Amino acid sequence: MADPTYVSAVAPVFDARRNCGFGGIVTPEIIILALLAGFLGLRLYSVLGKRTGHEQEPMPRRVEESPRAPIAKPQMGEEKRAEVAQIGDIPAAAGASRDLAAIAAADREFDPARFVEGAKSAYRMVLEAFWSADRETLNYLTDEEVGQSFLDAIDAREERGETLEHRLVRIEEAKIIEADYRRPIARVTLQFDADIAALVRDRDGNVIGGSMTDAVEAHDVWTFQRDLTSNDPNWTLVETATV
Secondary structure (H helix, E strand, O other): OOOHHHHHHOOOOEEOOOOOOOOOOOOHHHHHHHHHHHHHHHHHHOOOOOOOOOOOOOOOOOOOOOOOOOOOOOOOOHHHHHHHHOOOOOOEOHHHHHHHHHHHHHOOOOOHHHHHHHHHHHHHHHHHHHHOOOHHHHHHHEOHHHHHHHHHHHHHHHHOOOEEOOEEEEEEEEEEEEEEEEOOEEEEEEEEEEEEEEEEEOOOOOEEEEEEEEEEEEEEEEEEEEEOOOOOOOOEEEEEEEO
């Protein structure tokens, strides 16, 4: 039986594949939201599916981690890219290598190892947005239906008067378990094994679940998708599940 604290600590489980659009009258509020979306886009673009490095921020438990820093884009030819596309040293299911190679061949900016590092950052960003009820960030980083599942969970939580004081302590491992390329759509699925400190309070501020001293093990499977013919370089979260 699932631990109720763990269920509240992680993302809602959802399986969807549609993308969302925008429209409407231009108002000052929309301009502000557009600026925010642009900032988030640049942030996600810099960490997911590109050859720019990303190390996790220092976390509790005194885990020694390198500070975030950019990595110069390697000057790789076709032969070298094929080697990288064969997964190399990154944890991944053997069956994913063929489609990863196909994705890399279709998108010269895609690198599996850098993708995994970027996916870790996206994992953190989405979870923290869910915990803090940051609806704008969730809508930007997820597709329409997955985003709605997050929003529904937030609405239900707020209706109960509950607040979350969660923290992603560390990501023990992130590995590619599946890849699929059906031109022009690329999909990459990863399993994240992480430790999460989870604390739930009621409307009066009383602790009703969890602890900040005992981390909960989380095992999540997330799928990211991108149309490789699109000018939008961002990958979108389209499926979530737990294992």
